[in-house]
Amino acid sequence: MKRSLFEKVLTPARILAVGFSALIFLGGILLSLPITSNNGSRLNFLDALFTATSAVCVTGLVVVDTLTQFNLFGQLVLLLLIQIGGLGIMTVTTFIMIIAGKKIGLKERLVMQEALNVNSLQGVIRLTRNIVLITLGIEMFFAAILAIRFSYIMPMGKAVYYGIFHSISSFNDAGFDLFGNFKSLTDFVDDPTVNIAVMMLIILGGLGFTVLVDLWKAPKPERLALHTKLVLSMTTGLLVVGAIGYFLLEMNNPKTLGALDWDGKILASMFASTTARTAGFATIDYGSITDTTKLWTILLMFVGASPGGTGGGIKTVTTIVVLLYVLSVVTGKDSTITFRRRIDPKTIYKAFTVTVISAMLVVGVTFCLTLTEKQSFIRLLFEATSAFGTVGLSTNLTPELTPAGKIIIMFMMFAGRLGPVTLVLALIKRGQGPQLLKYPEEKLFVG
Template sequence: MSPPHLLAVSMLTVIVIGTLFLKLPYASETYVSWIDALFTATSATTVTGLSVLDTQHDFTMFGQTIIMLLIQFGGIGLMTFAIFTLLIMGRKITLRQRVYLSSSFSQETSGGVVKLVKSLVCFVFIVETIAFVILSIRWVPIFGWKDGLFYSLFHAISAFNNAGFSTWSNNLIGFVADPIVNITITTLFIIGGLGFTVVTDLISNKRWKKLMLHTKLMITGTLVINIISMFVIFLLEYNNPDTLGSLSMNSKLIASYFQGVSPRTAGFNTINIGSMEDATLLYTMLLMFIGAGTASTASGIKLTTVIVVLLSTIAFLNSKSEPVIFKRTIKREVIIRSLAIIIISLSIVFLFLFFLSITEDASFMEVMFETVSAFGTVGLSMGITPDLTSVGKILLIFLMFIGRLGPLTFAFLLAKPHSTKVRYPSDQVFTG
């Protein structure tokens, strides 16, 4: 199989296994239908966070543990775990396996990809362990040793993998003003959203000048968009009594920061999403569509894709032949790929939005928010997920799968590429 086919099959395998486990009698407190089990398994494996069931009340601790394991497998990738297991066993990694890995991490070459896997797994273990300890110090005194430790581990894994699943029905609304919980959770999903390539580059190269252009764009872009988003949420929701209006100034700032950085595929919320202003919802959908970094635990069209298109537009308006940033030129094929990703993504979102508008008895804003959230594997919802029709659930299952697989990878699964050496003369086409 080609790398895109293998990625799709491996993800489907995890989803099927997860569905079977969630259907076990001791995995749930209430009856769970096959479609609800499949939806939950898909949402966890694709690290989305949308849920048709109440994770707190409908699943036992065993069921929640299955969800947690699906999140970890889905965020890091089944291929990564498989290769790491082979490395522990002392097996050699074949060239074909290296090619599969490089494809899953969006690497142009397979060189150094095994080293990347080693560094990645160790880094994930260290970061999640540190977060687990910090959250345990906060939650064990409140919930006791058993529940406190489990909640800490669950949220550490869910946050790092940008899943958005919580063990509480109201997500993290109960900790809207808690600085420890807010800082720990946001730090986890920001690190996870930067991408493993960026993390490895930062570890290997301590100086800014030595960093790859991709790393510089991700760090700069993440910092800028997070600051802007925080102030946008703060200004739009400042007087809304159902979100920030009733909070103190410090709590408003903390909640604005959390809800400003969360939509780029993390999916946690400390305020009621369904009560936000329309302008805030629209801006949140933009963040969900953009997503975070390539080769990360996040999805969306990716932040660097947007940056490349913006830089190309600026270069065109300034009559420059090519975009330049940080004294580096962006390749033409990268620009074309970025445009293709945006067009394919918009087409997918429009198609599923069209059908969901037909099948679901909800407002257009609610349906559109749910659609973009599923495509970006974010998990934020205005509250219509449990009330979806069976057809709507199936549509969102497909959309979450496509969103996690990646629009370009999904297009490669359907396309039949062929190369040709024949070139035709160019001609004029008028646009704009």
């Protein structure tokens, strides 16, 4: 009886919420210790907790400069939090259990299903193993490329460390950097090697682990799952449209793209489009972009990465399902069709649920920030959306947040990483079993 009650209380959604919360709290304690700071002084706990939340939720919003605040030990703590936060607590735990030869029960499999956002328990353990191996392989490959590039401007040992740090931070879409003074990658705005390597890592991390495994295993493009096809189509479209938008909106801004040659403008536009939906690295100063470009960035951040990936947002598949359904309604079709497949109505309902809850979260958090922060509305909306999408881009507002503002943004980063639906399921009691009582149906006037 006790076991049954325990299982009812600790649902998969609640286990994930508790797991992430515990990791964030532990990370906050570690980062507040003097042994993690460069000057040996204790970082105040709120700032340490904010940094840990940003790392575990792979966001990249920072209230202290990573390079100047944290020593090597503190940076390694951050890197560990980023890696666990990106892969997911249950993914890391399950992989350790696989290595140790431990039996993985039904409860653990259910939590993994929730964490990976997959529809079936079948093959979830094998998927977990493949996720970790593919992740480590990608990170080490691009770490070597970045290390070689950095070796031209710093000692080899430091270059290797910087390559590993920024590779892991990029693939997990975390946005933490070690270049100091909150300048991110602005020193490399027209460096093709760094830009392309980081963009590839961001894109691969944002595609979603199930897509990466499908791409690895599928012998032919036509054998790819419908989910993979939608992710690749939507990701490509957003990257292209996003880059064109940045290019047109900022090409004459002397503080951003206007100061670059044509090759630099194109490269910076591509990087901005890539990082806006997931990562938070910046090669331009987002405090200097126009309000129109801020709004453009907000739209991209709200969409975010893809399901099962390391980024937040409502996700690419959610967006395309909503758009396809709206198109089917406008054109008078009874079903929503894509790639010669009909989308299940339950998937459409979930997509609209995610979109509505997410929009309510962004609006609600922005409203709260207007009460605590004396800043322009567009900057507050930008910060709230960046936290929700676990993007990490900022108009240089994050270090200026009040204590209340920091707590609000921490909540938003947590909600964005956990996922709006998972968060709601963790907070409310869900009805059990099918609905036996059905009421008469009545039509309403809408629109």
